[in-house]
Amino acid sequence: MSFELRNKRVFVSGHRGMVGSAIARQLASEDCEILTASRSELDLREQSDVRTWFEREKPDAVFLAAAKVGGILANDTYPAEFLYDNLAIETNVIDAAFRSGVQKLLYLGSSCIYPKFAPQPIPENALLTGSLEPTNEWYAIAKIAGLKLCEAYRRQYGVDFISAMPTNLYGPGDNYDLEKSHVIPALLRKVHEAKKSGADRIVVWGTGSPRREFLHVDDAASAVVHLMKTYSEAEHVNVGSGEDIPIIDLTHLICEIVGFEGRIETDTTKPDGTPGKLLDVSRLSATGWRPRYDLRSGLRDAYDWFKANEATARLST
Numbered sequence: 001m002s003f004e005l006r007n008k009r010v011f012v013s014g015h016r017g018m019v020g021s022a023i024a025r026q027l028a029s030e031d032c033e034i035l036t037a038s039r040s041e042l043d044l045r046e047q048s049d050v051r052t053w054f055e056r057e058k059p060d061a062v063f064l065a066a067a068k069v070g071g072i073l074a075n076d077t078y079p080a081e082f083l084y085d086n087l088a089i090e091t092n093v094i095d096a097a098f099r100s101g102v103q104k105l106l107y108l109g110s111s112c113i114y115p116k117f118a119p120q121p122i123p124e125n126a127l128l129t130g131s132l133e134p135t136n137e138w139y140a141i142a143k144i145a146g147l148k149l150c151e152a153y154r155r156q157y158g159v160d161f162i163s164a165m166p167t168n169l170y171g172p173g174d175n176y177d178l179e180k181s182h183v184i185p186a187l188l189r190k191v192h193e194a195k196k197s198g199a200d201r202i203v204v205w206g207t208g209s210p211r212r213e214f215l216h217v218d219d220a221a222s223a224v225v226h227l228m229k230t231y232s233e234a235e236h237v238n239v240g241s242g243e244d245i246p247i248i249d250l251t252h253l254i255c256e257i258v259g260f261e262g263r264i265e266t267d268t269t270k271p272d273g274t275p276g277k278l279l280d281v282s283r284l285s286a287t288g289w290r291p292r293y294d295l296r297s298g299l300r301d302a303y304d305w306f307k308a309n310e311a312t313a314r315l316s317t
């Protein structure tokens, strides 16, 4: 069963963020009308505002990409905001979409919904089989609730609401604030600045041994648009590249791309987080979708974007 985007009114929530803006770029070739709402226009945490907006704008389809996001330290530092803001955004948007008659909604979660010691690669059915990684459990709990909400509305009301769980994403529009960002933008910036200032070393958080899977955000956007058009099941779908890499090897690759030859030191006072979270992407692969970027070409693209936007990138938020 396929869902046609052509001539539809498609709401991309979170269009200013890295993922939402990539989805909007991807939709540009779909011949649909893209609806967006800036934060000053619509605070997605305010239930009645969200309901009013949906009743007025009547979108046909929704990408729920709006979320309070951040790296390992931000998650650990702002637990209340990570839990409350995300719960509020999800419940408001999913319920308003149902009430206003949205035909299809795709909810974006995260690979951190899975247990800390899930089998690798992690199949979708590993959800809720063990304890979460404590450094991001606030975000994970909210993301699990959103996924379950889509499932519940689907079961009770028969609506076509689906969920995608992307792995760690990076690319144009990323957050380069060293305290709040994820590892790729943090390392691109640290290594770039070390090279510029002639420093002889850079510092990596944790032991460098955790493994992470990464996907360029344009690939993630192409995957979720593909799912919106072709997937219509209650089970959520993992979205990843299918390959992971230890943080220390990622650091060497970034040093090579930036052209920095200094030392790499580890700061073990900073958390490692979960030892690994490689997704099993067989459900996505079975739909015929494949990523376009490998890690090296994706990192080059992200670094080019960072250099071109250094003055205006989100260095601190």
Ligand code: GDP
Binding pocket: 070, 071, 072, 073, 112, 136, 168, 180, 181, 182, 183, 184, 186, 187, 203, 204, 205, 206, 207, 210, 212, 247, 270, 271, 272, 273, 274
């Ligand atoms: P996570 O996947 O939720 O743990 O999110 P991150 O992308 O923030 O961190 C991934 C891994 O990279 C963790 O093991 C971090 O300790 C490690 N890491 C190494 N250096 C950095 C850094 O400068 N910033 C961040 N955010 N993580 C780093």
